[in-house]
Amino acid sequence: MATPFVKMHGLGNDFVVFDARAHALPAMGDGLAARLADRHTGIGCDQLIVIEAAQNDGDARMRIYNADGGEVEACGNASRCVAQLLGPSKVETAGGVIEMNPAGDGATVILPAPRFDWDAIPLAYAMDTRDMPVGWDGLEAPSAVNVGNPHVVFFVDDLEAVPLKTIGPQIETDPLFPDRVNVNVAQIIGPDRIRLQVWERGVGLTRACGTGACATAIAAMRRGHVGRTATVEMAGGTLTIAWREDGAIAMTGPATTAFRGEVDLNAFA
Template structure:
């Protein structure tokens, strides 16, 4: 039996999206890796399943897998894509989505633009989680020995763990060397997404992300949220900023009520069938 899918992307962060109304979808890590591999598979950063809702008030329960086969709780760009599909199907301008990280709300924000209320960031060390108690605004641990990374990074949970380094020049940051080492540092028992942020102005951040289980990615929605929160906590930016990623721009607003709102595009690339 084949199963239809949509190939979608949010700023180049790309997904294979499967709806499960007709049949359950319980892939093994090996099957996820086979779908995600770009040489011989369909190729994607994450696989997404849109399941029927599991609780009242939601339109769907959405699951995410990284390209390495690990199921994860949250994906910001993927949530925008899932939200776009659900709004198209319902003919509505807002949908409620449940995930393992909690309940999220997606809303139309313009032509092919979707805003997602990502909820409140987790700022406690046990929420990230970290292996030991730390000040998450500015870690007291050297995670990678390199001159431009010696300033203490910040940590934020957006339903998944993030560490954010603030660098003077994003092009000089040792992302490919530091990313995989920091991702699996013992301080992070669930591993971590590693952001490298250059502050361009009070309302503008340049960001590149080494994504947990996927590597260097063109965009990371939860990473953009984490970068803005980490920067605002340090007084480096205001609570609203445009985050410039390799794939394009996201607008992030850390509202006074504590919720983080992420706005950006969702695009459909093509449709196909999984064997």
């Protein structure tokens, strides 16, 4: 039996989205997500998204699987895409309930307040998360923040000089981060503008990362590099991030439907 899906992307960060409210799906965590995400033998995507019926007070639940098959807590770019499918809604994720508000060709997504405690990131042991006393091969004194998933953010003078493809996986899997971590390298280019590259946990280098943009903007605001609203530039495009007075994070940017299709999931079992 063929199962429908929607292929979408947010700034080039691409997703295969299934609606399990209408079509029951087999367990994605048994390697199925990774096989579907394979760009040579599957459909191909950075993350696979499953929309399910809400379990608590939300309108729906969103589950997120990275290209390596691991389930993760949050994905900002995917949230904007799901907003285009669901309309205005409150959606449950493993990282908390997020509010989705589609507008035109994009959406604004409201994420819960960021967390900074070392055990909320989580880190393996206690330390200051604003100016961490650690470093890797010239990348020094990062900030750590959890915006539904864990991020570490480095601020540098020259973004292009950082070999993120080499050092990213080393940091992602360092024992300091028991749940692994998303690695962000950022350059402040103006009072309200940031350039960003992201090594995404379980995915690798990505053209854009919504939660990475949020985490980086929050880290920059926390250090006083930018004001309460900032534009984050990535290879795939830009997002606007605002740290609201109530503590929540508002992320605004585009979401695009590439195509719709059907797949025989039994062929990937």
